[in-house]
Amino acid sequence: MTQQVPPSAARILDACNAIDPIFLNSPLLESHSLGLTAFVKDETDNPIRSFKGRGTGWYIASGEGGRGSLVTASAGNFGQGLAYAATRAGRAVTVFASVSANPVKIAAMRGLGADVVLEGEDFDAAKAAARAYAEGHGLTFVEDGASAAIAEGAGTMAAELTDAAGDLDAVFVPLGNGALAAGIGCWFRHAFPKTRVIAVAARGAPCMALSFAAKAPVPTPEALTIADGIAVRDPVPAAVGWLADTVDEVMLVDDTDIIEAMRFAHAAFHRLVEPAGAAGLAGLITRRGDFRGQRVATMLCGANLTEDQRRLWLPASVR
Known part of the structure; x- marks a missing residue:
């Protein structure tokens, strides 16, 4: 679909040695309260409060x-x-x-x-x-989603995750323009190909899910979701092509699922996460019955909330 060079695991390893260390080796949180073992990379504790x-x-x-x-x-x-x-x-x-x-x-x-x-x-x-x-x-x-280097940089998170947690049954990854999912999926295809890679998009912004199913870009007339970081209506062709080789499935979550995940992140890990940053966790929580007793992972991708987003779910004492 695209003539651009796809992300590679070798370059993900190169990226691990070139990215500003302040963004690397983010904390790995762990929870057993969902009937499974959940490993969660926390990407919110850096100068820009996101994985980008x-x-x-x-x-x-x-x-x-x-x-x-x-x-x-x-x-x-x-x-x-x-x-x-x-x-x-x-x-x-x-x-x-x-x-x-x-x-x-x-x-x-x-x-x-x-x-x-x-x-x-x-x-x-x-x-x-x-x-x-x-x-x-x-x-x-x-263009985020059209650069192999940007996807590879995001993939360093997966390399750190597997170094710390080893083999996993599944990993849930927020899906916007597709660079994060392509980079994470690239690493797992290389290091642990049996791990199921599940990309999670917002139901109100389904263009990447539609594109993944069609194996071709499928734009939508609008993208309506509280998760502004993944509110995409026009797919990046390169990312659509890369996802076909790096992701097993794309699922959709409702805004209510995302809010539930934000609440869980605060209750379980004491983290304030923006809606897009909680999309992967929302997918994990929604599908927890499918992975009962197994080892799964996701990431908290950002913590830049507006006051309106805080009011959606946070009690006044912590807004």
Whole structure:
């Protein structure tokens, strides 16, 4: 489907030695309260409070994006990761975000040195504007989900997970643009091919699930979910192709499932997790009956919540 080089396990290992250590070796939490053994990588305790520093760090370190100024689109966390890595390499970054993007994430991107442009009603509209801007100004457009390096950087999380936990029966991975799922799946296909890799998308943003089933990009007219970080309506063709080789299935969860997972993360691990960051955990909780007594894993991918998202489920004492 795509002419781009797919992620590789060898380059995931290279990434482990090149990414800023502040994003590596995240805590591994463990729970036995769901009738199974759940291993949970906590990606919320770093300067950008999400896993995105892994992929963007390797993207810059690997040289995939050249040497000049960069343009991207982001719901917020990817833009933070790219700003963190690129500005430390002396490179300018312009991030396009939708006019409805999370204000906490917008402020954080600007604080990390990115020039943030608000344009479009949703993420995919902002991405179209970013692509046009990059082409018009002769700049490199960085597309999360279309870069093997970004997927490989995310895959370092899986390498750490298997080093610590060994063989697993299944791993549940949040699914937005697809870089995280492709990178995690790439590593498991290499190291533990019998582990079932389950990507978890929001029911209100099902384009990647539809694309996985069709083995071709299937856009949707809208993406309506509280999980802004995975609210995608226009699939990245490269990621659709990579998922076919790295993921066993794609499942959908409701927003109510995601809220339940956010509550569980707070009760079990004392972690405040944003909706998209809890999608994998939501899938695990929803499917726990299928894996009773087994060893499964997921990750808490981000903790940049708006006040409205906090009010969804947090008691006033911890908002």
